[in-house]
Amino acid sequence: NAGVTQTPKFRILKIGQSMTLQCTQDMNHNYMYWYRQDPGMGLKLIYYSVGAGITDKGEVPNGYNVSRSTTEDFPLRLELAAPSQTSVYFCASSYLQGYAEAFFGQGTRLTVV
Amino acid sequence: QQQVKQSPQSLIVQKGGISIINCAYENTAFDYFPWYQQFPGKGPALLIAIRPDVSEKKEGRFTISFNKSAKQFSLHIMDSQPGDSATYFCAANPPSGAGGTSYGKLTFGQGTILTVHP
Numbered sequence: 001n002a003g004v005t006q007t008p009k010f011r012i013l014k015i016g017q018s019m020t021l022q023c024t025q026d027m028n029h030n031y032m033y034w035y036r037q038d039p040g041m042g043l044k045l046i047y048y049s050v051g052a053g054i055t056d057k058g059e060v061p062n063g064y065n066v067s068r069s070t071t072e073d074f075p076l077r078l079e080l081a082a083p084s085q086t087s088v089y090f091c092a093s094s095y096l097q098g099y100a101e102a103f104f105g106q107g108t109r110l111t112v113v
Numbered sequence: 114q115q116q117v118k119q120s121p122q123s124l125i126v127q128k129g130g131i132s133i134i135n136c137a138y139e140n141t142a143f144d145y146f147p148w149y150q151q152f153p154g155k156g157p158a159l160l161i162a163i164r165p166d167v168s169e170k171k172e173g174r175f176t177i178s179f180n181k182s183a184k185q186f187s188l189h190i191m192d193s194q195p196g197d198s199a200t201y202f203c204a205a206n207p208p209s210g211a212g213g214t215s216y217g218k219l220t221f222g223q224g225t226i227l228t229v230h231p
Contacts, residue, residue: 004156031216031217033217035221040122040223041223042117042119042202042223042224043157043202043219043221044221045218045219045220048216048218050216090157092156094217101162102217102219104156105156106155106156107154107156
């Protein structure tokens with residue numbers, strides 16, 4: 001069982017470039033999330049989705065966009081990359097609302113230079 | 114405020130010792146408090162979780178203590194082992210919104226880097 005799979009694992013972007021971070025899960029989970037992790041700051045929620053076609057902003061959505069065309073996939077789009085977006089990005093999913101375990105991918109380490 | 118404050122930022126413990134990590138929250142509507150463990154190069158993974166209707170939950174060497182009146186909860190790792198060396202995050206489930214569900218969104222603490230020396 002693959003769980004939550006993120007690609008790529010590492011990426012270096014130049015300022016102003018764009019890219020899409022891919023996330024797919026094979027657990028048929030309704031809820032999916034994108035978090036960013038910065039040293040000493042914990043994880044901050046960027047966007048989340050409660051099902052195909054339904055997305056909403058989290059705590060730090062500026063500079064990002066998402067889409068959810070299928071239950072399995074939840075890509076995160078960075079437009080006009082900025083140094084402030086240098087971070088480790090984690091995709092996660094969960095089945096039930098409220099108290100269900102969130103399953104995380106292995107992360108994408110992004111550096112914007 | 115939706116913050117969860119975690120301390121210490123880093124912790125060094127000898128093998129066999131007790132590791133204690135503390136978290137404090139402000140929003141009394143939080144109603145689910147998980148701890149996640151993260152090894153280098155990996156995503157966080159659920160370690161143990163507690164609801165505010167109990168004051169303590171134990172799973173093996175890991176115990177959560179919860180103090181609802183003080184709005185604090187802590188993770189105790191008994192007989193700490195080098196394999197426990199990792200980053201630990203406390204988290205809280207935010208309150209339900211107008212739609213009556215929080216959609217599983219988590220508010221995380223800042224993280225604690227635990228090092229257990231052999």
